[in-house]
Amino acid sequence: MGIGGSIFLLALGAILAFAVNAEISGLDINVVGYVLMLAGLIGLIVTIWFWNSRRRPAVVRTQRPVVSGDPAYRDGEVVEEYHETTRRQPPPPPYAT
Secondary structure, three states, X not given: OHHHHHHHHHHHHHHHHHHOOOOEOOEOHXXXXXXXXXXXXXXXXXXXXXXXHHOOOEEEEEEEEOOOOOOOEEOOEEOEEEEEEEEOOOOOOOOOO
Protein backbone atom coordinates (compact mmCIF):
# COMPACT_ATOMS: atom_id res chain seq x y z
CA MET A 1 0.00 0.00 0.00
CA GLY A 2 2.83 2.41 0.76
CA ILE A 3 3.23 5.21 3.24
CA GLY A 4 1.11 7.65 1.23
CA GLY A 5 -1.87 5.31 1.02
CA SER A 6 -1.59 4.45 4.71
CA ILE A 7 -1.54 8.08 5.76
CA PHE A 8 -4.49 8.78 3.45
CA LEU A 9 -6.50 5.99 5.10
CA LEU A 10 -5.55 7.25 8.56
CA ALA A 11 -6.64 10.80 7.69
CA LEU A 12 -9.87 9.71 5.99
CA GLY A 13 -10.72 7.42 8.90
CA ALA A 14 -10.07 10.19 11.42
CA ILE A 15 -12.31 12.56 9.50
CA LEU A 16 -15.13 10.02 9.36
CA ALA A 17 -14.72 8.98 12.99
CA PHE A 18 -14.37 12.39 14.63
CA ALA A 19 -15.69 15.10 12.29
CA VAL A 20 -18.71 13.68 10.46
CA ASN A 21 -22.05 13.59 12.25
CA ALA A 22 -24.16 12.09 9.48
CA GLU A 23 -26.50 9.17 9.96
CA ILE A 24 -27.07 6.50 7.35
CA SER A 25 -29.54 3.72 8.07
CA GLY A 26 -27.72 0.45 8.66
CA LEU A 27 -24.23 2.04 8.62
CA ASP A 28 -22.35 3.73 11.43
CA ILE A 29 -19.95 6.30 9.97
CA ASN A 30 -17.86 6.36 13.15
CA VAL A 31 -17.19 2.61 12.95
CA VAL A 32 -16.24 2.96 9.27
CA GLY A 33 -13.78 5.67 10.29
CA TYR A 34 -12.22 3.49 12.99
CA VAL A 35 -11.89 0.58 10.54
CA LEU A 36 -10.17 2.82 7.98
CA MET A 37 -7.79 4.15 10.64
CA LEU A 38 -6.95 0.59 11.69
CA ALA A 39 -6.32 -0.43 8.06
CA GLY A 40 -4.08 2.60 7.56
CA LEU A 41 -2.12 1.85 10.73
CA ILE A 42 -1.61 -1.80 9.75
CA GLY A 43 -0.54 -0.75 6.25
CA LEU A 44 1.94 1.74 7.68
CA ILE A 45 3.45 -0.85 10.04
CA VAL A 46 3.76 -3.46 7.27
CA THR A 47 5.35 -0.93 4.89
CA ILE A 48 7.93 0.15 7.45
CA TRP A 49 8.66 -3.49 8.30
CA PHE A 50 9.31 -4.31 4.63
CA TRP A 51 11.54 -1.26 4.22
CA ASN A 52 13.65 -2.28 7.21
CA SER A 53 13.96 -5.86 6.00
CA ARG A 54 15.21 -4.68 2.59
CA ARG A 55 18.06 -2.68 4.07
CA ARG A 56 19.81 -5.59 5.73
CA PRO A 57 23.27 -6.20 4.27
CA ALA A 58 23.87 -9.30 2.20
CA VAL A 59 26.26 -11.82 3.73
CA VAL A 60 28.24 -14.02 1.37
CA ARG A 61 29.81 -17.13 2.86
CA THR A 62 32.51 -19.01 1.03
CA GLN A 63 34.63 -21.93 2.11
CA ARG A 64 37.91 -22.58 0.32
CA PRO A 65 40.60 -25.15 0.93
CA VAL A 66 44.03 -24.06 2.13
CA VAL A 67 46.05 -22.60 -0.77
CA SER A 68 49.33 -24.46 -0.15
CA GLY A 69 50.13 -27.57 -2.16
CA ASP A 70 50.03 -29.84 0.88
CA PRO A 71 46.88 -29.81 2.98
CA ALA A 72 47.32 -28.46 6.50
CA TYR A 73 46.28 -30.82 9.26
CA ARG A 74 45.04 -30.00 12.74
CA ASP A 75 44.02 -32.83 15.06
CA GLY A 76 44.11 -35.27 12.15
CA GLU A 77 41.68 -33.30 9.94
CA VAL A 78 42.26 -31.07 6.95
CA VAL A 79 42.01 -27.39 7.87
CA GLU A 80 39.94 -25.18 5.58
CA GLU A 81 39.73 -21.41 5.52
CA TYR A 82 36.41 -19.74 6.20
CA HIS A 83 35.70 -16.28 4.82
CA GLU A 84 32.62 -14.21 5.52
CA THR A 85 32.17 -11.06 3.48
CA THR A 86 29.52 -8.47 4.20
CA ARG A 87 28.58 -6.27 1.26
CA ARG A 88 27.04 -2.95 2.09
CA GLN A 89 26.12 -0.49 -0.56
CA PRO A 90 27.48 3.00 0.01
CA PRO A 91 24.89 5.72 0.57
CA PRO A 92 23.74 7.54 -2.56
CA PRO A 93 25.49 10.83 -3.35
CA PRO A 94 23.77 13.98 -2.12
CA TYR A 95 21.30 15.58 -4.46
CA ALA A 96 23.07 18.25 -6.51
CA THR A 97 21.13 21.39 -7.27
